[in-house]
């Protein structure tokens with residue numbers, strides 16, 4: 001009898017677990033297959049040209065653009081060969097593989113640059129010179145000086161340049177900053193940020209292992225941990241330190257600040273030892289629980305280009321300071337780009 005009760009109990013628990021995971025599965029599948037948004041009748045969509053067939057392009061722009069009523073994109077045939085077919089429905093294709101053709105195309109308003117880090121400077125400078133807005137993958141460039149030059153050119157051309165630190169656009173990062181700024185926990189004393197991937201996640205010939213292309217752990221994942229440490233502390237570091245934020249009157253522990261749509265928790269512990277866990281999938285007036293950090297990022301980018309105030313931003317100074325911290329880490333900057341912009 002007891003074994004039957006035990007069996008029934010186990011079946012009930014498994015059913016309960018499956019029921020609990022259903023909303024999660026729905027959320028994850030909606031992130032990658034969102035309902036397509038119809039274009040607005042009173043606003044011309046921002047048309048992005050994507051440089052290359054980078055693995056990150058579908059998550060970072062192609063999928064988010066599907067649910068954005070004011071964003072569309074154009075791909076080169078090379079990119080089309082590698083993108084999953086379902087992403088290519090209703091997609092305009094270029095007849096040429098050359099990046100330069102995208103930059104010369106008057107129909108392209110903005111360029112997404114997911115090239116290897118060591119090519120960010122050259123192709124961003126060329127895109128800006130062609131008068132395109134640029135959404136630029138992290139890290140901005142190989143050096144702080146290159147980063148400064150790109151932002152100066154963007155300013156002189158009157159176009160938008162954004163380093164794609166997508167986590168900064170999600171409600172989680174913004175909620176954590178708001179808790180800190182509310183003064184509830186007092187001043188920040190220290191921050192510690194972590195990010196890791198399993199060994200052998202990338203093949204040995206991956207761009208991340210190529211020093212000349214701006215590779216290396218600090219350039220790839222370390223630039224996020226530096227960015228998050230600076231953002232949550234609201235200050236520039238004077239020491240090189242390794243998302244837990246210790247404050248005078250408590251601490252905040254963030255689980256998964258980088259891809260929070262999948263799962264996350266914001267645990268706030270106060271001086272008296274009491275703790276609470278917060279979730280932040282949407283802003284009060286913006287977003288859907290299934291919006292990825294990239295979708296929030298796209299929302300901000302399009303708003304900025306359209307002259308509206310974005311809900312979050314990564315400023316010129318922020319991007320330059322981040323590269324300066326990378327440079328001062330002891331490993332130094334990566335080789336400067338050999339590209340010389342025309343005067």
Ligand SMILES: NC(=O)C1=CN([C@@H]2O[C@H](COP(=O)(O)OP(=O)(O)OC[C@H]3O[C@@H](n4cnc5c(N)ncnc54)[C@H](OP(=O)(O)O)[C@@H]3O)[C@@H](O)[C@H]2O)C=CC1
Nearest residue numbers: 052053054055056057114115116117137138139164207220
């Ligand atoms: N925001 C985020 O969450 C993420 C951002 N990133 C960033 O995006 C960028 C791209 O990363 P990832 O998608 O992994 O890159 P991939 O290696 O998948 O793609 C790189 C692209 O650059 C092209 N390319 C042009 N010249 C070269 C060259 N000399 N050597 C190698 N590739 C070249 C490749 O062309 P071809 O296809 O012909 O080889 C390919 O289209 C990096 O800056 C990285 O830091 C990456 C992952 C996540």
Ligand SMILES: O=C1OC[C@@H](O)[C@H](O)[C@H]1O
Nearest residue numbers: 138197208220221224258
């Ligand atoms: O978001 C990311 O996660 C994995 C990294 O290798 C990648 O470059 C980074 O941007």
